[in-house]
Amino acid sequence: MRRLLPAPWLSLALFAGWMLLTRSFSPGQALLGAAAAVAIPALLASLRPRPAPLKRPGVLLRLVLRVGRDVVRSGLRVALGVLRARHQPPRGAFVTVPLDLRDEHALAALAMITSVIPGSIWSELAADRSRLLIHVFDLDDEAAFIAHYKADYEQPLKEIFE
Template structure:
Protein backbone atom coordinates (compact mmCIF):
# COMPACT_ATOMS: atom_id res chain seq x y z
CA UNK A 1 0.00 0.00 0.00
CA UNK A 2 2.91 2.35 0.81
CA UNK A 3 4.24 1.91 -2.75
CA UNK A 4 0.90 2.91 -4.26
CA UNK A 5 0.33 5.81 -1.82
CA UNK A 6 3.74 6.96 -0.53
CA UNK A 7 2.21 10.17 0.82
CA UNK A 8 -1.58 9.85 1.21
CA UNK A 9 -2.02 13.31 2.73
CA UNK A 10 -0.04 14.87 -0.13
CA UNK A 11 -2.13 12.91 -2.67
CA UNK A 12 -5.35 14.13 -1.11
CA UNK A 13 -4.03 17.70 -0.94
CA UNK A 14 -2.98 17.71 -4.59
CA UNK A 15 -6.37 16.36 -5.64
CA UNK A 16 -8.19 19.03 -3.58
CA UNK A 17 -5.89 21.78 -4.87
CA UNK A 18 -6.51 20.73 -8.48
CA UNK A 19 -10.28 20.91 -7.93
CA UNK A 20 -10.00 24.25 -6.14
CA UNK A 21 -7.85 25.81 -8.86
CA UNK A 22 -10.20 24.65 -11.60
CA UNK A 23 -13.38 25.58 -9.70
CA UNK A 24 -15.10 22.57 -11.18
CA UNK A 25 -16.29 19.20 -9.95
CA UNK A 26 -16.71 17.76 -13.44
CA UNK A 27 -15.88 14.11 -14.00
CA UNK A 28 -12.77 15.04 -15.98
CA UNK A 29 -11.42 17.29 -13.25
CA UNK A 30 -12.21 14.73 -10.55
CA UNK A 31 -10.42 12.02 -12.52
CA UNK A 32 -7.42 14.12 -13.55
CA UNK A 33 -7.01 15.52 -10.02
CA UNK A 34 -7.07 12.00 -8.59
CA UNK A 35 -4.53 10.87 -11.19
CA UNK A 36 -2.31 13.84 -10.36
CA UNK A 37 -2.63 13.12 -6.65
CA UNK A 38 -1.74 9.48 -7.21
CA UNK A 39 1.17 9.84 -9.66
CA UNK A 40 2.98 12.98 -8.45
CA UNK A 41 4.07 11.55 -5.06
CA UNK A 42 5.17 8.30 -6.73
CA UNK A 43 7.23 10.11 -9.38
CA UNK A 44 8.83 12.56 -6.96
CA UNK A 45 9.49 10.14 -4.08
CA UNK A 46 13.13 9.55 -5.15
CA UNK A 47 13.81 13.28 -4.94
CA UNK A 48 13.00 13.33 -1.23
CA UNK A 49 15.64 11.28 0.55
CA UNK A 50 14.25 11.42 4.09
CA UNK A 51 10.74 12.06 5.32
CA UNK A 52 10.26 15.17 7.41
CA UNK A 53 9.63 14.57 11.08
CA UNK A 54 7.84 17.38 12.85
CA UNK A 55 8.75 17.16 16.51
CA UNK A 56 6.71 20.07 17.89
CA UNK A 57 3.52 20.72 15.85
CA UNK A 58 2.38 23.43 18.27
CA UNK A 59 5.52 25.44 17.53
CA UNK A 60 4.89 24.96 13.79
CA UNK A 61 1.35 26.24 14.23
CA UNK A 62 2.57 29.36 16.09
CA UNK A 63 5.33 29.94 13.53
CA UNK A 64 2.73 29.87 10.74
CA UNK A 65 0.87 32.78 12.35
CA UNK A 66 4.07 34.69 13.18
CA UNK A 67 5.13 34.48 9.52
CA UNK A 68 1.63 35.56 8.41
CA UNK A 69 1.78 38.58 10.70
CA UNK A 70 5.31 39.43 9.52
CA UNK A 71 4.23 39.23 5.88
CA UNK A 72 1.45 41.75 6.49
CA UNK A 73 3.59 44.12 8.57
CA UNK A 74 6.54 43.89 6.17
CA UNK A 75 4.32 44.61 3.17
CA UNK A 76 3.19 47.87 4.78
CA UNK A 77 6.73 48.79 5.86
CA UNK A 78 8.26 48.14 2.44
CA UNK A 79 5.44 50.01 0.70
CA UNK A 80 5.97 53.04 2.95
CA UNK A 81 9.73 52.92 2.41
CA UNK A 82 9.29 52.78 -1.35
CA UNK A 83 6.75 55.61 -1.15
CA UNK A 84 9.16 57.92 0.67
CA UNK A 85 12.37 56.69 -0.96
CA UNK A 86 13.31 60.17 -2.20
CA UNK A 87 13.32 61.74 1.25
CA UNK A 88 14.91 58.74 2.98
CA UNK A 89 16.39 56.11 0.68
CA UNK A 90 16.44 52.55 2.06
CA UNK A 91 19.72 51.24 3.44
CA UNK A 92 19.94 47.93 1.60
CA UNK A 93 22.63 45.52 2.69
CA UNK A 94 23.81 41.95 2.51
CA UNK A 95 23.89 40.29 5.92
CA UNK A 96 25.73 37.10 6.87
CA UNK A 97 23.58 35.23 9.37
CA UNK A 98 25.37 32.44 11.27
CA UNK A 99 23.14 29.37 11.35
CA UNK A 100 22.64 26.73 14.00
CA UNK A 101 19.92 25.04 11.92
CA UNK A 102 21.33 22.29 9.69
CA UNK A 103 18.29 20.10 8.95
CA UNK A 104 17.44 20.10 5.22
CA UNK A 105 13.70 20.41 5.87
CA UNK A 106 14.23 23.26 8.32
CA UNK A 107 16.47 25.09 5.86
CA UNK A 108 13.87 24.63 3.13
CA UNK A 109 11.22 26.12 5.42
CA UNK A 110 13.57 28.98 6.30
CA UNK A 111 14.14 29.65 2.58
CA UNK A 112 10.38 29.84 2.03
CA UNK A 113 9.95 32.20 4.96
CA UNK A 114 12.69 34.48 3.61
CA UNK A 115 11.00 34.44 0.23
CA UNK A 116 7.51 35.37 1.39
CA UNK A 117 8.47 38.07 3.91
CA UNK A 118 8.94 41.30 1.92
CA UNK A 119 12.23 43.08 2.42
CA UNK A 120 14.37 39.94 2.71
CA UNK A 121 15.84 37.65 0.08
CA UNK A 122 17.74 34.40 0.63
CA UNK A 123 20.89 34.93 -1.43
CA UNK A 124 23.31 32.12 -0.64
CA UNK A 125 23.90 29.28 1.79
CA UNK A 126 27.46 28.22 2.68
CA UNK A 127 28.34 24.69 1.57
CA UNK A 128 28.67 23.56 5.18
CA UNK A 129 25.28 25.17 6.01
CA UNK A 130 26.83 27.39 8.67
CA UNK A 131 26.18 30.85 7.19
CA UNK A 132 23.26 32.31 5.28
CA UNK A 133 23.79 35.36 3.09
CA UNK A 134 20.64 37.48 2.94
CA UNK A 135 19.78 40.72 1.22
CA UNK A 136 17.77 43.06 3.42
CA UNK A 137 15.85 45.95 1.83
CA UNK A 138 16.26 48.40 4.71
CA UNK A 139 18.71 47.64 7.50
CA UNK A 140 19.10 49.81 10.59
CA UNK A 141 21.20 47.59 12.84
CA UNK A 142 22.80 44.38 11.54
CA UNK A 143 23.26 42.81 14.99
CA UNK A 144 19.65 43.46 15.97
CA UNK A 145 18.41 42.07 12.64
CA UNK A 146 20.46 38.86 13.04
CA UNK A 147 19.24 38.36 16.61
CA UNK A 148 15.60 38.97 15.58
CA UNK A 149 15.92 36.62 12.59
CA UNK A 150 17.41 33.82 14.67
CA UNK A 151 14.91 34.24 17.52
CA UNK A 152 11.82 34.61 15.32
CA UNK A 153 12.49 32.04 12.58
CA UNK A 154 15.55 29.86 13.15
CA UNK A 155 14.93 28.81 16.77
CA UNK A 156 11.32 27.69 16.17
CA UNK A 157 12.43 25.75 13.09
CA UNK A 158 15.13 24.05 15.16
CA UNK A 159 12.46 23.04 17.70
CA UNK A 160 10.27 21.69 14.91
CA UNK A 161 12.85 19.77 12.86
CA UNK A 162 15.94 19.03 14.99
Template structure:
Protein backbone atom coordinates in the same frame (compact mmCIF):
# COMPACT_ATOMS: atom_id res chain seq x y z
CA UNK B 1 -1.38 -1.85 -1.21
CA UNK B 2 1.02 0.81 0.12
CA UNK B 3 3.34 -0.06 -2.74
CA UNK B 4 0.72 0.71 -5.40
CA UNK B 5 -0.70 3.74 -3.55
CA UNK B 6 2.13 5.32 -1.54
CA UNK B 7 0.02 8.46 -1.00
CA UNK B 8 -3.67 7.56 -1.36
CA UNK B 9 -4.93 11.07 -0.58
CA UNK B 10 -2.71 12.51 -3.31
CA UNK B 11 -3.88 9.82 -5.77
CA UNK B 12 -7.54 10.54 -5.11
CA UNK B 13 -6.91 14.30 -5.27
CA UNK B 14 -5.14 14.06 -8.63
CA UNK B 15 -7.94 11.94 -10.08
CA UNK B 16 -10.62 14.34 -8.84
CA UNK B 17 -8.64 17.36 -10.04
CA UNK B 18 -8.35 15.80 -13.51
CA UNK B 19 -12.09 15.24 -13.65
CA UNK B 20 -12.80 18.73 -12.35
CA UNK B 21 -10.50 20.40 -14.87
CA UNK B 22 -12.07 18.51 -17.75
CA UNK B 23 -15.63 19.06 -16.48
CA UNK B 24 -16.47 15.53 -17.56
CA UNK B 25 -16.90 12.13 -15.96
CA UNK B 26 -16.80 10.25 -19.25
CA UNK B 27 -15.18 6.80 -19.22
CA UNK B 28 -12.11 8.12 -21.02
CA UNK B 29 -11.57 10.98 -18.57
CA UNK B 30 -12.24 8.67 -15.65
CA UNK B 31 -9.60 6.23 -16.94
CA UNK B 32 -7.09 9.04 -17.50
CA UNK B 33 -7.81 10.44 -14.01
CA UNK B 34 -7.24 7.05 -12.39
CA UNK B 35 -4.02 6.53 -14.39
CA UNK B 36 -2.80 9.99 -13.37
CA UNK B 37 -3.72 9.33 -9.73
CA UNK B 38 -1.85 6.01 -9.71
CA UNK B 39 1.17 6.72 -11.91
CA UNK B 40 2.10 10.29 -10.90
CA UNK B 41 2.76 9.50 -7.20
CA UNK B 42 4.70 6.34 -8.16
CA UNK B 43 6.88 8.16 -10.69
CA UNK B 44 7.45 11.17 -8.43
CA UNK B 45 8.17 9.18 -5.25
CA UNK B 46 11.97 9.45 -5.63
CA UNK B 47 11.64 13.25 -5.74
CA UNK B 48 9.75 13.49 -2.44
CA UNK B 49 11.85 14.54 0.54
CA UNK B 50 12.01 12.52 3.70
CA UNK B 51 9.13 13.08 6.05
CA UNK B 52 9.66 15.69 8.72
CA UNK B 53 9.48 15.13 12.45
CA UNK B 54 7.58 18.12 13.80
CA UNK B 55 7.30 18.84 17.50
CA UNK B 56 6.28 21.69 19.82
CA UNK B 57 2.88 22.74 18.39
CA UNK B 58 2.77 25.85 20.60
CA UNK B 59 6.08 26.97 19.15
CA UNK B 60 4.58 26.60 15.67
CA UNK B 61 1.61 28.75 16.66
CA UNK B 62 3.84 31.42 18.26
CA UNK B 63 6.06 31.46 15.16
CA UNK B 64 3.08 31.90 12.83
CA UNK B 65 1.77 34.77 14.95
CA UNK B 66 5.21 36.36 15.11
CA UNK B 67 5.65 36.14 11.35
CA UNK B 68 2.22 37.73 10.86
CA UNK B 69 3.13 40.62 13.17
CA UNK B 70 6.50 41.05 11.44
CA UNK B 71 4.85 41.06 7.99
CA UNK B 72 2.60 43.93 9.05
CA UNK B 73 5.45 45.85 10.68
CA UNK B 74 7.81 45.31 7.74
CA UNK B 75 5.13 46.45 5.29
CA UNK B 76 4.88 49.71 7.19
CA UNK B 77 8.68 50.09 7.38
CA UNK B 78 9.14 49.47 3.66
CA UNK B 79 6.29 51.84 2.79
CA UNK B 80 7.83 54.54 4.99
CA UNK B 81 11.24 53.89 3.42
CA UNK B 82 9.81 54.26 -0.07
CA UNK B 83 7.90 57.46 0.79
CA UNK B 84 10.89 59.10 2.46
CA UNK B 85 13.47 57.87 -0.06
CA UNK B 86 14.13 61.31 -1.54
CA UNK B 87 14.97 62.70 1.93
CA UNK B 88 16.88 59.68 3.21
CA UNK B 89 17.90 56.89 0.90
CA UNK B 90 17.39 53.37 2.29
CA UNK B 91 20.57 51.70 3.48
CA UNK B 92 20.25 48.43 1.57
CA UNK B 93 22.93 45.85 2.09
CA UNK B 94 23.74 42.18 2.05
CA UNK B 95 24.04 40.46 5.42
CA UNK B 96 25.78 37.17 6.18
CA UNK B 97 23.78 35.32 8.85
CA UNK B 98 25.57 32.36 10.48
CA UNK B 99 23.15 29.45 10.80
CA UNK B 100 22.81 26.77 13.45
CA UNK B 101 19.75 25.30 11.69
CA UNK B 102 20.74 22.55 9.25
CA UNK B 103 17.50 20.56 8.83
CA UNK B 104 16.22 20.72 5.24
CA UNK B 105 12.61 21.21 6.32
CA UNK B 106 13.58 23.95 8.75
CA UNK B 107 15.62 25.72 6.09
CA UNK B 108 12.70 25.48 3.66
CA UNK B 109 10.42 27.05 6.26
CA UNK B 110 13.02 29.74 6.96
CA UNK B 111 13.25 30.54 3.24
CA UNK B 112 9.46 30.92 3.04
CA UNK B 113 9.41 33.16 6.11
CA UNK B 114 12.19 35.30 4.67
CA UNK B 115 10.35 35.58 1.37
CA UNK B 116 7.09 36.61 3.04
CA UNK B 117 8.65 39.39 5.14
CA UNK B 118 8.86 42.56 3.01
CA UNK B 119 12.30 44.10 2.79
CA UNK B 120 14.26 40.83 3.05
CA UNK B 121 15.36 38.56 0.24
CA UNK B 122 16.97 35.13 0.64
CA UNK B 123 19.94 35.46 -1.70
CA UNK B 124 22.21 32.49 -1.12
CA UNK B 125 22.79 29.56 1.21
CA UNK B 126 26.32 28.23 1.65
CA UNK B 127 26.87 24.69 0.37
CA UNK B 128 27.51 23.44 3.91
CA UNK B 129 24.37 25.27 5.14
CA UNK B 130 26.36 27.28 7.66
CA UNK B 131 25.82 30.83 6.33
CA UNK B 132 22.83 32.52 4.78
CA UNK B 133 23.18 35.61 2.61
CA UNK B 134 20.21 37.97 2.91
CA UNK B 135 19.54 41.26 1.22
CA UNK B 136 17.87 43.76 3.54
CA UNK B 137 16.05 46.82 2.19
CA UNK B 138 16.91 49.25 5.00
CA UNK B 139 19.34 48.29 7.73
CA UNK B 140 20.67 50.40 10.59
CA UNK B 141 22.45 47.87 12.81
CA UNK B 142 23.67 44.64 11.22
CA UNK B 143 24.48 42.89 14.51
CA UNK B 144 21.03 43.68 15.91
CA UNK B 145 19.37 42.40 12.71
CA UNK B 146 21.31 39.12 12.83
CA UNK B 147 20.47 38.59 16.51
CA UNK B 148 16.78 39.39 15.86
CA UNK B 149 16.68 37.02 12.85
CA UNK B 150 18.26 34.17 14.77
CA UNK B 151 16.13 34.61 17.91
CA UNK B 152 12.84 35.25 16.13
CA UNK B 153 12.96 32.74 13.28
CA UNK B 154 15.89 30.34 13.51
CA UNK B 155 15.55 29.33 17.17
CA UNK B 156 11.82 28.40 16.95
CA UNK B 157 12.45 26.45 13.74
CA UNK B 158 15.24 24.55 15.49
CA UNK B 159 12.81 23.66 18.29
CA UNK B 160 10.25 22.49 15.76
CA UNK B 161 12.46 20.49 13.39
CA UNK B 162 15.56 19.38 15.31
Protein backbone atom coordinates in the same frame (compact mmCIF):
# COMPACT_ATOMS: atom_id res chain seq x y z
CA MET C 1 -2.57 0.12 -0.43
CA ARG C 2 0.55 2.13 0.38
CA ARG C 3 2.27 0.83 -2.78
CA LEU C 4 -0.68 1.85 -4.94
CA LEU C 5 -1.00 5.30 -3.32
CA PRO C 6 2.31 6.28 -1.70
CA ALA C 7 1.00 9.82 -1.11
CA PRO C 8 -2.79 9.73 -0.82
CA TRP C 9 -3.18 13.48 -0.19
CA LEU C 10 -1.03 14.28 -3.20
CA SER C 11 -3.09 11.87 -5.30
CA LEU C 12 -6.29 13.52 -4.15
CA ALA C 13 -4.89 16.98 -4.94
CA LEU C 14 -3.74 15.84 -8.39
CA PHE C 15 -7.14 14.34 -9.16
CA ALA C 16 -8.97 17.47 -7.98
CA GLY C 17 -6.57 19.70 -9.92
CA TRP C 18 -7.06 17.61 -13.06
CA MET C 19 -10.81 17.82 -12.81
CA LEU C 20 -10.75 21.57 -12.19
CA LEU C 21 -8.31 22.29 -15.01
CA THR C 22 -10.19 20.25 -17.59
CA ARG C 23 -13.54 21.76 -16.53
CA SER C 24 -15.15 18.50 -17.43
CA PHE C 25 -16.59 15.88 -15.14
CA SER C 26 -17.06 13.29 -17.85
CA PRO C 27 -16.18 9.66 -17.08
CA GLY C 28 -13.24 9.81 -19.50
CA GLN C 29 -11.70 12.85 -17.77
CA ALA C 30 -12.32 11.26 -14.36
CA LEU C 31 -10.53 8.11 -15.56
CA LEU C 32 -7.58 10.13 -16.92
CA GLY C 33 -7.44 12.16 -13.69
CA ALA C 34 -7.48 9.00 -11.59
CA ALA C 35 -4.71 7.46 -13.73
CA ALA C 36 -2.57 10.58 -13.32
CA ALA C 37 -3.33 10.70 -9.59
CA VAL C 38 -2.12 7.12 -9.16
CA ALA C 39 0.79 7.12 -11.63
CA ILE C 40 2.51 10.43 -10.88
CA PRO C 41 3.06 9.91 -7.11
CA ALA C 42 4.12 6.29 -7.73
CA LEU C 43 6.66 7.32 -10.38
CA LEU C 44 8.02 10.19 -8.30
CA ALA C 45 8.05 8.42 -4.91
CA SER C 46 11.84 8.11 -4.90
CA LEU C 47 12.18 11.89 -5.27
CA ARG C 48 10.04 12.73 -2.25
CA PRO C 49 11.95 13.83 0.84
CA ARG C 50 11.67 11.86 4.03
CA PRO C 51 8.87 13.01 6.35
CA ALA C 52 9.82 15.92 8.56
CA PRO C 53 10.04 15.31 12.29
CA LEU C 54 7.65 17.61 14.14
CA LYS C 55 8.61 17.73 17.79
CA ARG C 56 6.97 20.86 19.23
CA PRO C 57 3.61 21.78 17.64
CA GLY C 58 3.06 24.63 20.13
CA VAL C 59 6.30 26.27 19.02
CA LEU C 60 5.19 25.80 15.40
CA LEU C 61 1.93 27.62 16.09
CA ARG C 62 3.78 30.52 17.76
CA LEU C 63 6.19 30.66 14.82
CA VAL C 64 3.33 30.81 12.30
CA LEU C 65 1.70 33.64 14.24
CA ARG C 66 5.03 35.48 14.54
CA VAL C 67 5.69 35.16 10.81
CA GLY C 68 2.17 36.42 10.07
CA ARG C 69 2.76 39.43 12.30
CA ASP C 70 6.13 40.11 10.69
CA VAL C 71 4.66 39.84 7.17
CA VAL C 72 2.16 42.58 8.00
CA ARG C 73 4.71 44.78 9.77
CA SER C 74 7.36 44.37 7.08
CA GLY C 75 4.81 44.95 4.33
CA LEU C 76 3.87 48.26 5.91
CA ARG C 77 7.54 49.21 6.39
CA VAL C 78 8.38 48.41 2.78
CA ALA C 79 5.35 50.34 1.52
CA LEU C 80 6.34 53.37 3.58
CA GLY C 81 9.94 53.00 2.42
CA VAL C 82 8.83 53.01 -1.21
CA LEU C 83 6.59 56.03 -0.66
CA ARG C 84 9.35 58.07 0.98
CA ALA C 85 12.16 56.81 -1.28
CA ARG C 86 12.52 60.19 -3.01
CA HIS C 87 13.31 62.00 0.22
CA GLN C 88 14.97 59.22 2.17
CA PRO C 89 16.17 56.29 0.04
CA PRO C 90 16.15 52.86 1.70
CA ARG C 91 19.45 51.53 3.00
CA GLY C 92 19.48 48.13 1.35
CA ALA C 93 22.25 45.82 2.46
CA PHE C 94 23.46 42.23 2.38
CA VAL C 95 23.67 40.62 5.80
CA THR C 96 25.55 37.44 6.63
CA VAL C 97 23.73 35.48 9.32
CA PRO C 98 25.62 32.68 11.09
CA LEU C 99 23.44 29.57 11.24
CA ASP C 100 23.13 26.83 13.83
CA LEU C 101 20.46 24.92 11.86
CA ARG C 102 21.54 21.82 9.97
CA ASP C 103 18.30 19.91 9.31
CA GLU C 104 17.23 20.24 5.67
CA HIS C 105 13.55 20.60 6.58
CA ALA C 106 14.34 23.43 8.99
CA LEU C 107 16.51 25.15 6.37
CA ALA C 108 13.75 24.82 3.78
CA ALA C 109 11.25 26.32 6.23
CA LEU C 110 13.71 29.14 6.99
CA ALA C 111 14.07 29.82 3.26
CA MET C 112 10.29 30.04 2.88
CA ILE C 113 9.95 32.33 5.89
CA THR C 114 12.70 34.61 4.60
CA SER C 115 11.15 34.75 1.14
CA VAL C 116 7.61 35.44 2.33
CA ILE C 117 8.54 38.39 4.54
CA PRO C 118 8.55 41.60 2.47
CA GLY C 119 11.89 43.34 2.31
CA SER C 120 14.08 40.26 2.75
CA ILE C 121 15.50 37.90 0.16
CA TRP C 122 17.36 34.64 0.80
CA SER C 123 20.41 35.13 -1.42
CA GLU C 124 22.90 32.37 -0.68
CA LEU C 125 23.54 29.51 1.71
CA ALA C 126 27.16 28.58 2.35
CA ALA C 127 28.15 25.12 1.12
CA ASP C 128 28.74 23.96 4.69
CA ARG C 129 25.37 25.47 5.79
CA SER C 130 27.08 27.64 8.40
CA ARG C 131 26.18 31.05 6.95
CA LEU C 132 23.27 32.60 5.15
CA LEU C 133 23.39 35.71 2.97
CA ILE C 134 20.21 37.77 3.06
CA HIS C 135 19.43 41.02 1.27
CA VAL C 136 17.43 43.42 3.43
CA PHE C 137 15.42 46.26 1.84
CA ASP C 138 16.04 48.85 4.57
CA LEU C 139 18.58 48.03 7.26
CA ASP C 140 19.08 50.22 10.32
CA ASP C 141 21.21 47.98 12.54
CA GLU C 142 22.85 44.80 11.24
CA ALA C 143 23.46 43.30 14.69
CA ALA C 144 19.85 43.88 15.72
CA PHE C 145 18.60 42.30 12.48
CA ILE C 146 20.78 39.20 13.01
CA ALA C 147 19.64 38.88 16.64
CA HIS C 148 15.98 39.22 15.59
CA TYR C 149 16.37 36.71 12.74
CA LYS C 150 18.07 34.09 14.91
CA ALA C 151 15.72 34.51 17.88
CA ASP C 152 12.43 34.80 15.99
CA TYR C 153 12.97 32.32 13.15
CA GLU C 154 16.02 30.12 13.55
CA GLN C 155 15.61 29.20 17.23
CA PRO C 156 11.95 28.08 16.93
CA LEU C 157 12.79 26.04 13.83
CA LYS C 158 15.65 24.43 15.72
CA GLU C 159 13.24 23.49 18.53
CA ILE C 160 10.71 22.10 16.04
CA PHE C 161 13.03 20.06 13.80
CA GLU C 162 16.21 19.21 15.72
